[in-house]
Each structure stands twice: as structure tokens, then as C-alpha cells.
Amino acid sequence: MLDLVQDAIPRPYHHGDLRAALVRAGVELAREGGLAALTLRAATRRAGVSAGAAYRHFTSHEDLTFAVGAVALSDMARSIERRQAEVVSGNDLERALAMLRAVGLGYIDYALDDPGNFEVAMFGLFTLAHTSLEPARGDRGLTPYELLVDAVTHLVALDVLKAEQSFTVAITCWSTVHGFATLATRGPLRELPREALDEQADDVVRTLVAGLLP
């Protein structure tokens, strides 16, 4: 597998925007081969730069991985927003439920569309208390988790959930959707064709959300 030489003309000594180039290369690598392929040296190779140069912009391999994961999380937020934009019909309650389902379906969409970067995003989200990092947001300015909390809060406002249930409900939703995404991308469902997975995702999310109501 040859890396395409993106810069046939010899680059000047200073790259100009190496940080962004490394993140871009990292996203490509993750898309092609998942977390395992997201190697610091491979990213520098792709940017046409020596391995050590990465350390002028990232403190470690993990640090680069987090940066790639942040891009992935933004993309996931946008994927959720896309699903939510389709929710238009129905009364208040129906719309609120559809918005919650859209969070889950957008999450799963992203995982199925780009399993490699989904893996990287979860590594970043999970591996560290990344309180120091600026969280990755979508076009509405919310992280995926905030979009989830927002949808749950609407259900509380409609009196269909009690406020003290919010946290458990949010965690239950996240668990289910994350678990399904994992089973579907790396687990026992990974051989199923995309349409079957979409259908199954719809069933699972529908079952889940229906079960939250009294």
C-alpha cells in the first residue's frame, strides 16, 4: 500500500501548518485502518515530515490520537444533527421522542459510516479525564452528549419523565446505543449488510425509547 506523495515539489523547510496536516493524515489513517493504524510515524510520513517533527505540535502519540478523536466527535455531533433535522411531524410528545431516537440513530450512523474514526473518538472520550481539552462540538455548538441531555430534558419538560430519572435515562440510552454501535461495527453483527443494520438499529432504538415511558 503506497502512500500517495501529496507534495511532489519539495516542501520548504517549514511546513506551514503541520499540526492540521497531521490531524488530517490521522483521520485518513483511522478511516482506513482504525485505531491501530493511527500511528504517529505513519501520520508524519503522510505529511512528508520526519517523525520527531510531530513532537513540536503534540506531546505524545496519545495526544495526536485525542486530536483526531475530537474531529471525529464533531463529525458525530453533525451526524446526530442531520438526523434531528428530519424530525418535523407529530405533536410535541411525538416530536420529542423522535428527537431522542435521532440522537441514537445519528450516533449509530456515524459509527457505521466511519467505524475507524468512531473507535478513535471513543478512545479519546473514554481513555482520559479530558477536562483539559476543549470538547468537540457540532454545528449547533453541542457535543454528542449534550445533544442527548437536551433531548432527555425536553421529555422532562413534557412531564413524561421525572427530573430525577434524567441521569439514569441518559446513561441507559447512551449505553444501548454505544453497545449497539460496538456490536455492529466490531462485534457479532459486523457481517450483516448495511440495510439490515439500519433496520436493526431502528428496532433497538425504538424498543429502548418506548421502554423509557411509564
Next chain:
Amino acid sequence: MLDLVQDAIPRPYHHGDLRAALVRAGVELAREGGLAALTLRAATRRAGVSAGAAYRHFTSHEDLTFAVGAVALSDMARSIERRQAEVVSGNDLERALAMLRAVGLGYIDYALDDPGNFEVAMFGLFTLAHTSLEPARGDRGLTPYELLVDAVTHLVALDVLKAEQSFTVAITCWSTVHGFATLATRGPLRELPREALDEQADDVVRTLVAGLLP
């Protein structure tokens, strides 16, 4: 961190049961440091043997990892069986529901008790179509997934679920429980104390199972 020298007396040239020793060492390594710590060289070091020796018993690092994961899956099955053994009171339906919850709670118990080996088990379960490997079973002779299917089948027999729902229900349960285990061991819940996690797990599983009924 020093490896304890388990064989002060110089071992004879042939180890005797190196395969089992490597798996045992692998389980320890995973318990101490998760999947990342489960290194082929570290396992051979712990067994007091050269790195190459491992290749007489495993075709690759991945192969050793699968073997460790199989042990972990057996332990998980036993963890589920332990929870199910506590289910005694109530009528048929109540007991059947409690048995299904016990699958989830035993799954989560295992993940919380030994997050490192849980990670290894999932790597093995998920990474490969391991049709060639003998699946890891608990004392009842069932794999964790079979225990889940068994519990769902009982609900079908009691006419509380339709047969054609079985697959979706099983996948929904697995998704939720797996997702929760991931959030709790490596995700945003990992700082919570154990009792809080147990309580949260109970809530999530109860919410989930309650939602499956019409």
C-alpha cells in the same frame, strides 16, 4: 515493577506446560494493566522463557490474546450463573424477568470485577469470526450469549414476548449491558465508587427489562 521470579530453581530445558503457563501469565497481565499490558514478551518473561518459545504454542500475539479472552469469557459465564442462582422468589413471570436481569447484572459484575480481562474478552469476541475456536463456557456449559438467549426464550415461552422479537430483544439487552459496562469501566462513569455503579447498573437493567414488555 518487578516480576516476581516464580522459579528460583533453574527450570529444566523443557517447561512442561508452557501453554497453560503463558495463558495464566496473560490473565494476570490483563488483570493488572488491561489489553495493552497483555504483551507476548511480558508473558514469556513471566513464565521465565524466551520470547520465541511462545510461537511453539501460539501462532501469534493475537492468538495468545484470544486464549486469554476465552478464559475471561468462561469466568464471565460463571459470574452470570452466580447472579442467576440468587433468583428464587416470585411467580414464573417474575422469576423469568429476574433471570434476564441476572444475565445483565452478571455481565456487568464481571466487567467491574476485572475490567482488564473484560477488555480482553471483548477483543476476542469482537475481533475475529472465531468460528474455529471452541467457545468458552461456564459451569452450566453455556456461553454468556447462550445464557442470554436462554433467558429470552423463557420469556417467549411465557407468551410475554413474541418469538420473532427474540433476536432484537437479545441484541437490545446485549447492547445496553455491554455499553454500560464500557461506560462504567473505561468511560465517563469510571470515577464513580463501586456501590454507585452497582446501583446505577441495577437501575439501567431494570429500566431496560421493564421496557421490553408490552
Next chain:
DNA sequence: CCTAGATGTGGACAGTGTTCACATTGCGTG
């Protein structure tokens, strides 16, 4: 213009998985 700080280089080091020729040993066959 010219120097200080930022950025990239090349080479090193330790650690990893993997392979290979070779050493050692246990065991079944004569």
C-alpha cells in the same frame, strides 16, 4: 539587518511482534 525562538532533521534508544538456525530433550521404534 540580525538575532532569538520556533520548527524540522537525522540518528539514537528501548520496547514490540516475528522469524530462523540452532540447541536440547522426551519418546516411540528397532
Next chain:
DNA sequence: CACGCAATGTGAACACTGTCCACATCTAGG
């Protein structure tokens, strides 16, 4: 019982990884 073969373990190599270092090169501000 002896012998030889197959199984098992060794040590050194290779390519790859992350990480660090002295050094080279460039950019920007006084």
C-alpha cells in the same frame, strides 16, 4: 536398552513502534 526423530526452548536478528536529543534551518520582531 539404544537410537533417532519430532517436539520444544534459545539467541540473535529484522522491521516496526514511540520518544528523545543535538543540530540545522527558517521566521519574525527589535
